[in-house]
Amino acid sequence: MPYVNIKITKEGLTPEKKSALIKGVTELLHNLLGKNPQTTVIIIDEVDTDNWGIGGETVTDRRKKEI
Amino acid sequence: MPYVNIKITKEGLTPEKKSALIKGVTELLHNLLGKNPQTTVIIIDEVDTDNWGIGGETVTDRRKKEI
Amino acid sequence: MPYVNIKITKEGLTPEKKSALIKGVTELLHNLLGKNPQTTVIIIDEVDTDNWGIGGETVTDRRKKEI
Amino acid sequence: MPYVNIKITKEGLTPEKKSALIKGVTELLHNLLGKNPQTTVIIIDEVDTDNWGIGGETVTDRRKKEI
Amino acid sequence: MPYVNIKITKEGLTPEKKSALIKGVTELLHNLLGKNPQTTVIIIDEVDTDNWGIGGETVTDRRKKEI
Amino acid sequence: MPYVNIKITKEGLTPEKKSALIKGVTELLHNLLGKNPQTTVIIIDEVDTDNWGIGGETVTDRRKKEI
Numbered sequence: 001m002p003y004v005n006i007k008i009t010k011e012g013l014t015p016e017k018k019s020a021l022i023k024g025v026t027e028l029l030h031n032l033l034g035k036n037p038q039t040t041v042i043i044i045d046e047v048d049t050d051n052w053g054i055g056g057e058t059v060t061d062r063r064k065k066e067i
Numbered sequence: 068m069p070y071v072n073i074k075i076t077k078e079g080l081t082p083e084k085k086s087a088l089i090k091g092v093t094e095l096l097h098n099l100l101g102k103n104p105q106t107t108v109i110i111i112d113e114v115d116t117d118n119w120g121i122g123g124e125t126v127t128d129r130r131k132k133e134i
Numbered sequence: 135m136p137y138v139n140i141k142i143t144k145e146g147l148t149p150e151k152k153s154a155l156i157k158g159v160t161e162l163l164h165n166l167l168g169k170n171p172q173t174t175v176i177i178i179d180e181v182d183t184d185n186w187g188i189g190g191e192t193v194t195d196r197r198k199k200e201i
Numbered sequence: 202m203p204y205v206n207i208k209i210t211k212e213g214l215t216p217e218k219k220s221a222l223i224k225g226v227t228e229l230l231h232n233l234l235g236k237n238p239q240t241t242v243i244i245i246d247e248v249d250t251d252n253w254g255i256g257g258e259t260v261t262d263r264r265k266k267e268i
Numbered sequence: 269m270p271y272v273n274i275k276i277t278k279e280g281l282t283p284e285k286k287s288a289l290i291k292g293v294t295e296l297l298h299n300l301l302g303k304n305p306q307t308t309v310i311i312i313d314e315v316d317t318d319n320w321g322i323g324g325e326t327v328t329d330r331r332k333k334e335i
Numbered sequence: 336m337p338y339v340n341i342k343i344t345k346e347g348l349t350p351e352k353k354s355a356l357i358k359g360v361t362e363l364l365h366n367l368l369g370k371n372p373q374t375t376v377i378i379i380d381e382v383d384t385d386n387w388g389i390g391g392e393t394v395t396d397r398r399k400k401e402i
Contacts, residue, residue, distance in 0.1 A: 001175070001276075001277065001320070001322060001327070002274060002275060002276045003137060003175060003177065003274075003275040004272065004273070004274050004275070005272070005273045006270060006271075006272050006297075007244060007270060007271040007272070008269075008270045008297075008301065008303070009269065013301070015117045015125070015127065017300065017301060018117050018118060018120075018125060019124060019125050019128060020300055021296070021297075021300055021301065022120030022123065022124060022125055023120075023123050023124065024296045024300060025120075025293060025296060026120065026122075026123035027123065028289070028292045028293060028296060029274075029276075029289075032285065032288055032289055032292060033276065033281070033285060033289065035276070037122055037123045038121075038122045039121075039173075039322065040120075040121065040122070040123070041119075041120065041121050041135070041137060041175060042119070042120035042121075043074060043114055043118060043119055043120070043137065044118040044119075044120075045114075045118070046118070047244055047246075050216045050219050051219060051244060051245040051246070051247070052242075052243070052244055052245075052269070053219075053223030053224075053226075053227065053241075053242070053243035053244070053245075054239075054240075054241065054242050054243075054269060054307065055227075055238055055239045055241070056223065056224050056227035056228065056238045056241070057220060057223060057224065058216070058219060058220050058223055059269065060216065061220060068142075068143065068186070068188060068193065068376070069140060069141060069142045070140075070141040070338060070376060070378065071138065071139070071140050071141070072138070072139045073136060073137075073138050073163075074136060074137040074138070075135075075136045075163075075167065075169070076135065080167070082251045082259070082261065084166065084167065085251050085252060085254075085259060086258060086259050086262060087166055088162070088163075088166055088167065089254030089257065089258060089259055090254075090257050090258065091162045091166060092159060092162060092254075093254065093256075093257035094257065095155070095158045095159060095162060096140075096142075096155075099151065099154055099155055099158060100142070100147070100151060100155065102142070104256055104257045105255075105256045106188065106255075106374075107254075107255065107256070107257070108253075108254065108255050108336070108338060108376060109253075109254035109255075110208060110248055110252060110253055110254070110338065111252040111253075111254075112248075112252070113252070119135070121135060121173065126135065141378060149318045149326070149328065152318050152319060152321075152326060153325060153326050153329060156321030156324065156325060156326055157321075157324050157325065159321075160321065160323075160324035161324065171323055171324045172322075172323050173322075174321075174322065174323070174324070175320075175321065175322050176320070176321035176322075177275060177315055177319060177320055177321070178319040178320075178321075179315075179319070180319070181378055181380075184350045184353050185353060185378060185379040185380070185381070186376075186377070186378055186379075187353075187357030187358075187360075187361065187375075187376065187377035187378070187379075188373075188374075188375065188376050188377075189361075189372055189373050189375070190357065190358050190361035190362065190372045190375070191354060191357060191358065192350070192353060192354050192357055194350065195354060202309070202343075202344065202387070202389060202394070203341060203342060203343045204271060204309060204311065204341075204342040205339065205340070205341050205342070206339070206340045207337060207338075207339050207364075208337060208338040208339070209336075209337045209364075209368065209370070210336065214368070218367065218368065221367055222363070222364075222367055222368065225363045225367060226360060226363060229356070229359045229360060229363060230341075230343075230356075233352065233355055233356055233359060234343065234348070234352060234356065236343070240307075240389065242269070242271060242309060244271065253336070255336060255374065260336065283385045283393070283395065286385050286386060286388075286393060287392060287393050287396060290388030290391065290392060290393055291388075291391050291392065293388075294388065294390075294391035295391065305390055305391045306389075306390050307389075308388075308389065308390070308391070309387075309388065309389050310387075310388035310389075311342060311382055311386060311387055311388070312386040312387075312388075313382075313386070314386070
């Protein structure tokens with residue numbers, strides 16, 4: 001009956017990747033902790049790079065410096 | 068002073084339904100627990116069916132099978 | 135398949151009140167939005183009054199002033 | 202290593218304001234609690250006024266009354 | 269730079285199991301999405317069975333019926 | 336009307352520090368974004384170091400290596 005929320009930067013994650021991520025986390029919780037896959041809920045939030053900060057600046061600003 | 072976060076799949080919830088949901092949850096917290104409606108905050112997140120997983124697969128994939 | 139997170143201050147909510155709250159929110163989501171109660175997940179977080187702030191101060195500090 | 206989630210109503214916050222907010226919160230956590238800015242993560246969620254409730258009604262409805 | 273929040277019922281999860289869960293989810297995000305493990309943050313919330321509702325009742329109440 | 340959730344590792348944060356953090360974040364949101372302090376809600380979650388993962392391991396395990 002676990003609930004999992006995954007937040008990642010919004011960068012074109014395909015539906016196939018999302019399916020694989022949901023399948024993988026669900027299996028991990030089943031294999032490691034014996035949790036029932038049927039009641040495992042996973043929600044993916046894709047966050048704009050302007051809205052994600054790390055090291056005191058937005059990911060948008062960090063990426064500009066990397067170029 | 069409660070804070071409530073409601074996550075549902077994104078499927079065309081009307082503003083009227085959202086208003087009714089917010090009113091209903093606020094009243095429930097007032098009637099059951101005596102919480103002050105004026106400081107009760109409710110946030111509704113509408114989540115894409117590609118981003119919601121249950122039973123190891125996305126809601127999008129589950130719905131396809133149901134048809 | 136909704137997911138609801140309710141945060142309230144930690145002040146001795148009884149198991150009976152928690153049961154009533156969970157029942158009430160689940161029924162509301164079913165009645166208003168047609169959501170399936172069997173897959174409606176509700177998590178209650180009870181938060182210490184030292185850790186809850188409103189109006190720029192903790193609830194602990196606000197309560198002291200009210201006396 | 203703090204994680205901060207800031208939810209505000211969606212009302213045209215500029216990238217510059219977002220940068221300033223992320224910088225400010227990160228510095229505050231460093232100055233007050235000695236937290237390392239390099240591992241401080243901040244996520245801003247901008248919420249539609251239809252989806253934010255306070256006082257038993259949506260912010261959209263409250264704003265209409267204020268006019 | 270993903271952020272993951274895992275909520276499970278509080279039932280004596282050992283530190284070893286928590287370590288394995290954190291390791292597994294971090295690797296999954298690296299292998300599937302190429303995310304950097306060094307900036308992957310995972311927070312596990314263990315929730316009292318009185319505070320977790322599904323199907324309109326608490327997990328505590330459901331477990332009693334199962335016996 | 337912002338809502339802010341701050342998660343930090345549980346390491347003996349005093350009530351005074353919590354008050355200062357809540358005051359500081361509330362003022363920042365007022366000064367930068369013009370948000371009303373009276374409706375700014377801030378919740379601090381203190382997380383056990385066993386339950387916080389970064390870099391694929393728990394903070395508890397990382398701290399042991401640092402010694």
